Amino acid sequence: MTSEKPKEGGTGAYVRHETPFRNWITVDGSSGFPAEAGRYHLYVSLACPWASRTLVGRKLKGLEDVISVDIVDWLLDLKKGWAFNPQRPGCTPDTVNGKASLKEIYQMVEANYDGRITVPVLWDKKQKKIVNNESSEILRMFNSEFNAFGKTDEQRKLDLYPAELRKEIDSINEWVYRDINNGVYKAGFATTQEAYDPAAKAVFDALDKVESILSAKRFLTGNQLTEADVRLFTTLVRFDTVYNTHFKCNRRRIIDYKNIWGYTRDIYQTGVIGETVDIDQIVNHYYQSQTHINPKGIVPIGPIIDFNSEHDRGEM
Numbered sequence: 001m002t003s004e005k006p007k008e009g010g011t012g013a014y015v016r017h018e019t020p021f022r023n024w025i026t027v028d029g030s031s032g033f034p035a036e037a038g039r040y041h042l043y044v045s046l047a048c049p050w051a052s053r054t055l056v057g058r059k060l061k062g063l064e065d066v067i068s069v070d071i072v073d074w075l076l077d078l079k080k081g082w083a084f085n086p087q088r089p090g091c092t093p094d095t096v097n098g099k100a101s102l103k104e105i106y107q108m109v110e111a112n113y114d115g116r117i118t119v120p121v122l123w124d125k126k127q128k129k130i131v132n133n134e135s136s137e138i139l140r141m142f143n144s145e146f147n148a149f150g151k152t153d154e155q156r157k158l159d160l161y162p163a164e165l166r167k168e169i170d171s172i173n174e175w176v177y178r179d180i181n182n183g184v185y186k187a188g189f190a191t192t193q194e195a196y197d198p199a200a201k202a203v204f205d206a207l208d209k210v211e212s213i214l215s216a217k218r219f220l221t222g223n224q225l226t227e228a229d230v231r232l233f234t235t236l237v238r239f240d241t242v243y244n245t246h247f248k249c250n251r252r253r254i255i256d257y258k259n260i261w262g263y264t265r266d267i268y269q270t271g272v273i274g275e276t277v278d279i280d281q282i283v284n285h286y287y288q289s290q291t292h293i294n295p296k297g298i299v300p301i302g303p304i305i306d307f308n309s310e311h312d313r314g315e316m
Contacts, residue, residue, distance in 0.1 A: 012192030013199070014185055019134040020115055020170040025122075025141045029147070033124060033131050035145045037066045040131065041096050042138075043105065045082065047285030049073045049181065049234040050135040050156060051120040055276040056230050060158060062151030067142070070095055072102060072119065074281040076289035081117040083312065084300040090278055094186025096125060136173075139227055160227040168221050172228045179206035181235050188293065196248065204251045207260065214259035214265040218266070218316040229267060236264045237277055240305055242286045255305070266313035274307065 018111040025033045025040065042058065044051035069247055070092045073085035082102040086093040099105055105121060106113045109130050122131045122138050132138055143160045150156035161169060187203055190196035210232070213220060220228045235243075236254055243249045255261045268274045287299040 011192055013195040014189035016185065017116060017184055019118060021109075021121075021130045021131075022137065023129075023132045024137070025145050026130060027145050033127075035148070038068075039124065039126055040067050041123040041125055042069045042125060043072065043094075043102060044065055044069060044120055045072050045076075045119045045285070046072060046090065046276075046281040048119050049238055050232040052276055053135045053230055054120045054122075054138045054142065056234070056273055057139040057160065057227075059272040059276060060155065060160070060230075061140060061142050061146060061147060062155035063146055065151070066149040067148060068095070074283065074285040074289075078289070078292075082119060090281055097128075098261065101140075103182050105191045136227075136231070139230065143227065160225070160230065162224070162226070164227060165221050165224070169226055169228045172220050173231060175206060175209075175305070176228065176232050179203060180210075181231060184235060184239070184243040184249050185245050187249050188243065200249055200251070203249050206296070207257065209253070211257045211259050214263050218313050219263070223316070225270065227268070233264065233267045233273070234250045235273050236260065237268065238282055240303055241279060241283050245300065246286050262311040262313045264309050265309060268307040269311075277307070279305070 023033055025035050027035050032230055042054060046052070046055075047078060049197075050218045055069070058064065058069070070084070071090065072082040073088050073091050075085075075088070076082060080101065080103075083093045084100060084102075085091050094100070094105070097105060097108065099108075102119065102121065103113075103117045105123065106115075106117055108128060120135055120138055122141075124128070124131050132141070140161060143158075147156045150158075183199060183203040183206065185200070186199035188200055210220075219225050220232065234261045239249070239254045244253050251258055256266060268277065284299060287294050288297045291297055
């Protein structure tokens with residue numbers, strides 16, 4: 001998630017930019033960034049769906065004692081960027097570099113850096129460099145390159161991107177990213193009706209497609225949780241409290257979809273995934289930070305969503 005006010009094209013359509021730091025951690029260190037316990041640090045916002053992907057991966061793979069984490073303030077100043085505010089409940093100081101803002105972290109790597117300041121950031125403590133700030137790639141690194149360090153044998157063997165499912169996962173990721181993950185932003189950040197209408201429609205066309213898939217499968221590719229589910233989940237868990245109202249994606253709510261709502265609760269209740277979700281930070285961030293959408297910063301009192309309620313997905 002970026003610290004800038006969103007960019008738009010000539011038609012008022014939201015345009016997401018590429019992330020610039022794309023190095024890779026490898027088991028053998030051939031990339032210049034070897035997988036080691038205690039060497040890497042993750043900067044995240046609990047409000048951000050992209051950063052949350054990496055937190056889910058870190059939890060599922062049992063890397064909490066291997067990769068340390070700092071949490072920025074949920075209140076984002078669109079001019080100053082992400083800041084550290086340990087006085088804010090659930091947020092931390094910068095425990096690695098002692099900086100006041102994430103922009104200073106970026107400028108440790110490039111003194112004159114004036115690009116987008118985004119989370120997540122995967123930091124190399126030894127070389128004092130940003131390894132990567134692309135959430136999908138960080139998730140895959142956690143999945144494949146740190147298997148020697150997982151807490152349990154089950155976590156070390158867990159594979160969110162198995163070879164036999166990669167083609168299917170890649171295909172799902174493509175349209176889920178385009179129409180749901182990024183789709184809610186294209187609807188919410190649109191500044192013209194002509195940009196909003198097709199973006200919002202695409203969100204619900206894609207959700208209808210997900211609902212159909214989940215009518216026959218517990219997860220998107222079958223009975224196994226994969227990265228495709230992780231990537232979708234972090235949007236779904238924010239949908240009814242934020243995207244439905246704040247981003248005007250209000251044709252339906254997630255709780256109106258029988259299969260998707262059960263699926264969302266199923267994943268939330270899987271192991272430690274629910275521990276990565278902080279609804280208060282999510283809601284406060286969107287409604288108070290994005291004043292170009294919500295000028296007065298008024299935070300709604302609801303809805304109250306019970307992600308721990310019973311579901312029957314385990315019977316599939």
